[in-house]
Amino acid sequence: MADDSQASNVGGRYAQALFDLAKDQNQVAAVEADLKSLKAALADSRDLQILLNSPAFDAEAKRRGLTAIGAQAKFNATTQKFLGLLAVNGRASALSAVIAAFERLSAEARGAVSAQVTTAVPLSAAQAQGVAQALRQALGKDPEIETRVDPAILGGIKVRVGSRLFDASLKSKLDSLKFALKRA
Template structure:
C-alpha cells in the first residue's frame, strides 16, 4: 500500500494547488493533519479505494463521497473544498499521489524529516523510541516517525527516509540467501 503513496505529475500539480491554498489560508498544519487521516483511511478501507478508483463511479458520486468523508471527519474547509474539486474532476484516484506530493512540499517548507518504519508486528513504545533515537543521531534532527505493520516481511525492519530505504527484513535476507544459493 505504501507504494501507492508516491507523487505523480498530476498528483504533484494538485498537491501544489492544495499546498498554496493551505498556505494562503493559514491552514497548512490542519490540511496536513486531514491528509494524514485520509492516508490512513485509504490504507484501511478497501471500499474507499474501490470507490475512488472505479471508472464506473461518476465524478459527481466521487465528489459527494469525498465531501461526506470530509464533513464526517471535521476536516478543514480548504481540505473539504479541495476534495470536492478532486472528485468533481474525476481525479479521486490520484488522492494517494496528491498526499505524497503535499508531504514533499511540507517537508521542504518546514524542514521536517519523515521516516516510515515497517515491521512484521506492532512496535512497542520502547522500540519506537529506540528507532527514533537512532534516526535522530543518524540524521542530525528529529524525524517524524510513521509505523506500519506488514506481516509479509516476517521479521526485522524496513526504514524509509525520503528516497532512501534501509531494509533489514527477514524476508529480504532470506531472498538474498536463496539468490546466493542459486548462483553457487
C-alpha cells in the first residue's frame, strides 16, 4: 500500500488534470459538487473504503463500483469518466487525496482558502462565525471552513490551512507537558 505522501503526490497530479479539464469545459463547480458528495460517501461508507483500498479488488471491480456510484448519484459526465480512469489506472486508493487537492485548487481559483477546523465538540454558530472571522483576518482571504469533531483532542481547537497547522488542542498541550516531564 502506498504511503500518504505518495498518495498525496499522485492525488495532486490527478486533481490538477481533472481541474484543468473541468475548467476548460466550464464544469469546475459541478465537478467539485460531485467530489464533495463522494467525499461524504467515503466518510460514511466502510464498504466503499474497502472497495477502493483493498488489493482483493482489481482495477476493473473498482471501476465498476465507482461508475455505478457516479451513475446512481447522477454525477457530471466529466466526473464519471474521471472516476473510471482513476480506477483503470490503479489509483482508486488515491481518491481521497484527489478530492482534497481538487478542493484546494478550486478554492485557490476562487480566491478563497480552505481550512479544516477540528474541535472536541461541535461549534455553535457564534463560535463558527468567530473562527471564520479570525481566519479571514489572519489569512487576508475568505476561508472555506470544513469542521470536524474529534473527541480525542479533548478540548481546544486545531486549524489546518494547507500545510500549516495551528494546534491549540488540550491533547497537544498534555502531550507536550508529558514529554517535558519525561525529560526532566
